[in-house]
Amino acid sequence: xxxxxxxxxxxxxxxxxxxxxxxxxxxxxxxxxxxxxxxxxxxxxxxxxxxxxxxxxxxxxxxxxxxxxxxxxxxxxxxxxxxxxxxxxxxxxxxxxxxxxxxxxxxxxxxxxxxxxxxxxxxxxxxxxxxxxxxxxxxxxxxxxxxxxxxxxxxxxxxxxxxxxxxxxxxxxxxxxxxxxxxxxxxxxxxxxxxxxxxxxxxxxxxxxxxxxxxxxxxxxxxxxxxxxxxxxxxxxxxxxxxxxxxxxxxxxxxxxxxxxxxxxxxxxxxxxxxxxxxxxxxxxxxxxxxxxxxxxxxxxxxxxxxxxxxxxxxxxxxxxxxxxxxxxxxxxxxxxxxxxxxxxxxxxxxxxxxxxxxxxxxxxxxxxxxxxxxxxxxxxxxxxxxxxxxxxxxxxxxxxxxxxxxxxxxxxxxxxxxxxx
Numbered sequence: 001x002x003x004x005x006x007x008x009x010x011x012x013x014x015x016x017x018x019x020x021x022x023x024x025x026x027x028x029x030x031x032x033x034x035x036x037x038x039x040x041x042x043x044x045x046x047x048x049x050x051x052x053x054x055x056x057x058x059x060x061x062x063x064x065x066x067x068x069x070x071x072x073x074x075x076x077x078x079x080x081x082x083x084x085x086x087x088x089x090x091x092x093x094x095x096x097x098x099x100x101x102x103x104x105x106x107x108x109x110x111x112x113x114x115x116x117x118x119x120x121x122x123x124x125x126x127x128x129x130x131x132x133x134x135x136x137x138x139x140x141x142x143x144x145x146x147x148x149x150x151x152x153x154x155x156x157x158x159x160x161x162x163x164x165x166x167x168x169x170x171x172x173x174x175x176x177x178x179x180x181x182x183x184x185x186x187x188x189x190x191x192x193x194x195x196x197x198x199x200x201x202x203x204x205x206x207x208x209x210x211x212x213x214x215x216x217x218x219x220x221x222x223x224x225x226x227x228x229x230x231x232x233x234x235x236x237x238x239x240x241x242x243x244x245x246x247x248x249x250x251x252x253x254x255x256x257x258x259x260x261x262x263x264x265x266x267x268x269x270x271x272x273x274x275x276x277x278x279x280x281x282x283x284x285x286x287x288x289x290x291x292x293x294x295x296x297x298x299x300x301x302x303x304x305x306x307x308x309x310x311x312x313x314x315x316x317x318x319x320x321x322x323x324x325x326x327x328x329x330x331x332x333x334x335x336x337x338x339x340x341x342x343x344x345x346x347x348x349x350x351x352x353x354x355x356x357x358x359x360x361x362x363x364x365x366x367x368x369x370x371x372x373x374x375x376x377x378x379x380x381x382x383x384x385x386x387x388x389x390x391x392x393x394x395x396x397x398x399x400x401x402x403x404x405x406x407x408x409x410x411x412x413x414x415x416x417x418x419x420x421x422x
Contacts, residue, residue, distance in 0.1 A: 005090040006037070008038070012025055027298050027301075028297075028309050087115055094124075111124050126273050139261065143286045155194075156188060165184065171198070171202060223266060228306060229254050297309055349379075391410050
């Protein structure tokens, strides 16, 4: 009889790159150990990504976290190196920080082959096919105006369109790295320097002066639950509201509009395997959604006098138990992304579109596809699988086109059981 997994695995950067003052993995590991749940650590970059996925996942070079204390140096007491298989774990905490570069993607692709019985927070491929800076384009009713520039000319044009200053961001970094502020009339030579460093795609947003008067609010979520929030206030003389760039944490409760945005984002991204989300707001405008390795749980605890890590672990345990009690049922129809140039796999449907750095051309260059259930809303471009019929046209904000751009489809009676995908 197969043993029940009883361990968590924290997949992260090398130890020297982890900062216990901010790191969610360090914070959560202490709570897990306090509950008697074993925790291992995997230095992701120590594994060889050139292996086949089955071999990669069968012999992960891990060390047990024997104790955890962010105030101590070293913050983790680690056991000896050993090999472990991915199915030994009930939860994987994917904590590799951006940039989302070739190495990030190369390792992430192996974890796509992990069994569905293992909860991954968060699960690839959405962690690298979506961008934290551009995913807000899926929520135009909440998001700050955002331009994705795939050429130097597009960058210049986007900056010139701003009424005031522009904020320039690299597409695949984190923690405020590379963020620049420029005037709408900035010389092309200045813009060219930014483009040459951060191409082939960069982000342009308007400068929002609320960042100076009220800071940048981070709301941390697990599934549809708000774990807490923290305001990041820029240091004197700075406009970077990022804790890694010297900002200070303060308490601020979310507004009803911000919470509405949280619900909309969670409902959209949770089915893609993105369960732990860090939503950033300047004023009422959503500026980013962090999902590769969102932090601030330590600061949320500090400014609110709570233990959000306890609530997070409670939810992770619930997620694992639901899968253990209903094997194969979750996530039975996990959404995936394919480049628009590729054919939709037989039996699958298109339920939206998104940007993927793995696909050619800028913009929304990938289809979101899934195996259909009994009833689905699919894009007008979607193939109709055997055994299904179109019920009526409808409107979907996730699909391309205006007006009635989607169909409600339904399985014909007697066309087979609701099995789902593996």
